[in-house]
Amino acid sequence: MAIRMTGLTSGLDTESIVAALMEAQKSKKTKVENKKTKLEWTQTIWSGLNKKLYSFYTDYAGKMRFQSSYLTKKAASSDSSVLTATAKSSAANGSYSVKVSQLAAAQYVTSAKLGTYKTTDENGKQIDTAVTSTTKFADLGFDTSGSSAIEITSGDTKVNLYVDQDTTIGDFVQKLKDAGLNASFDEKQSRFFISAKNSGADSKFTITNTALSTDQTAAKDALLQAMDYSSLSSSDQSTVKQVLSDLQNSQSADTKTAAYKSLQDIADTAARTKVTDYYSEQLKDKYTSQYITTETTTDADGHQVTVEKLTDAGRQALKDANLDNDTYTDTDRLSVVKDKLISQKVSEEITADDYKQKIESAVENGSADAGVDSKATRDSDIIVAVDN
Template structure:
């Protein structure tokens, strides 16, 4: 910024002069700021109006355009302790005789309370231990010596759990969940709680314990041997078990193909691990021989001992890898080479393209040294083992074995009800059941406690021997209330638009500056700004178009009903008011809440009772037209977004332009102010120079 000389020589109040000069220029920026503020206020107003208009469009016009909105029925039950009823618009009027014989129920199983089981403490003594989710079924006495299978059937789903020495309570619970059941083991109660997720006879489930036959067991063992099961990781073993379970559930071509793929992938991964381990061992031996040597030393007593020492190559490799340390002794260096350097070098070698290819080739073509058969052989052996197992499973069922489930407080469950024993410690089963209802003598069923029949919804509360009467009739008051609610919402949104469109002018009112606000009270500022905001949509063309559309559609549309007569809204007793300043608000003549027309005949109510079809046809057609016309008003354009009644895009673009203009004005005004100060500074300098020359001349003249 240039040095500003403020009247030192001229004596002028430069600051005030520049401020006065700038005031006129700043007013141009202020005008742009005012336009931006007003436009932002307008955006806010339109945003609120748009939300209300869209809500009216979807929630009221969107609903009342359908004839079904005028077909409301009501249903009354003579005994709500047995059932309650509601009626759709399609329900036939009349009286229904209903008897609830049975309520739907979901199958529910509660196991017997499990006792403790014996484990060994640290001293090897037998101790009683409570059952938990981690308890193994074998510890509870479940026979795992053969091929025990717990089969769970729920609907079309069948899940098998192969029980071995590692199968836990949690595994059993998870399989129940996999079958689509609710299941848990409550450790405090020491019981299993199992239930169907839905009520109804179709949701019945069964749980049974079987053992594979000798041939099936042999086929299973052969498949496990083919997979070298005992060497697999626990995760891969779990996958193999799942394959066995899936094959027992289905022996289709698709199931077998999926089994081939899954097991072959595991076999390939196992082969790669074996080959990698083989090369790891080879490389480890290579680097060990290269870096470490052994020597025989004799102590003072003549005893010979073999000791390990680093070779020169080992010492150099340690330095090259930056793993040496000045404070190390030989034993330290030897330990680093054995425990770190060799492993690093092996890992590095295995990552080279050469070893990667060697491993891939061994997995594909086999390796005698690594004990890996070629992939084609592995794949073929797996296919044979899978096919053999699937054939044995499909040839017959396993041997029944009910004793296992008793160890879990259960028994084979076929869906039948089971009462708990007299001591209150045994298994209890609630059988799945459908609701059974007689409607006018006909027996109907439902999988839950709700029954839908002929447009009637029956909510069943309790079974009873007595008949309940349900009466269905027209609910004219509900239809009337729906139309009244629609009219009220229409008037509400139209009133708000009228307020803005017919607002008083705010000419001469501009948004206040910060300095102006400081000179006014908060109440005065609010009143000032409200005056401006209320007038922003005065005589707005977009607003006028929406209002005109709504008024014209509602009061100008005529409908020819099925009786051949032509009706308008006025023929239904819905009309505009006596005061023209209401600008199109609607009144329902004879409505008790309408101050102007409460004493008139309620034509709408009479028509709903006497000729509801006319009301239905006229109202639905007029509201359909309104819905369609409002939809057209929301059509997306280059100036407005979809589902928007105003030019939101255009306004946003204009606000952005105002922001750009204001920024440019700030720069322009700053430059202008600097220019004024430079000019006054130049004047001060010139005056100072002139004054100096005058003084010098005067001194020469001796004055």
């Protein structure tokens, strides 16, 4: 701890004297700092004033040099929440009144309640069934002969839905959406709710059921026949329907070219599937005859019965494929040959190069046995049908 002896010899309080002198110096420093702060405030005020003067010059005073600044006109509305107005310099002076004849509104349609339709339960009894999105138009009594179409027009957009035995409520709703409308089917209320997305006459929409002309029906039937429509997958059938709709909406060269390409690709795929199935059946018959034989025996009642048995080749093939088991009975082995071995052999051979070449040749050149026309014939039939 420090020991101080202030004024011990002189009798003066030197510590207080030094502190007083330092206090005087601090006062000078405080005055300087206050002057600095005042100068900074003054600088800020002048800077703000300069900005306001410059803004006044550029936004107002500078524009006073031009004649156009003195020719402006202003329009005001008595109720800006209803109507707003602007005026050009060339506008005539005057007061105007606006009469609203009709307010713009988005067109909408709410259908009647569809209710229920009759179906048959597992006991053959007629029951009432509620209409859902998966309900088919045919169940509701709609014409599904193939000559009927629903045309949906919304503004400049036109979409057609061809109605057949598989067309559903959900298909119709999707087509409405494709046309640019708000559409839904409320299953609880059993009603359609359809509306335009925008208000005004430009967004007006119509929904009409139209019948195809005789020529259109014939062309459509020819196209479906060329496509072997009934044998197509549900996905390919949907694509064909979409192509028909596109062709109905537009007969442009681009639409036709797209239709040719899409339908020909589907026809080629369908032909390849038919040829593959044909050769697969041939191979299945081949291996079945190699591995399984039939014998006629007499049962305990003296009746003749035909039974299936494995051939020696079948037993050996089962072992070679590692599908045999010491615990198997002959009946077990027969089942394994039918359910696994033969299908395995068919799969291996049908994907080999030899059969790949056979399949591609049949798709390209046709095969009477497989019921497939040549690609040239298929393509030609599709082009003619599309053009019609």
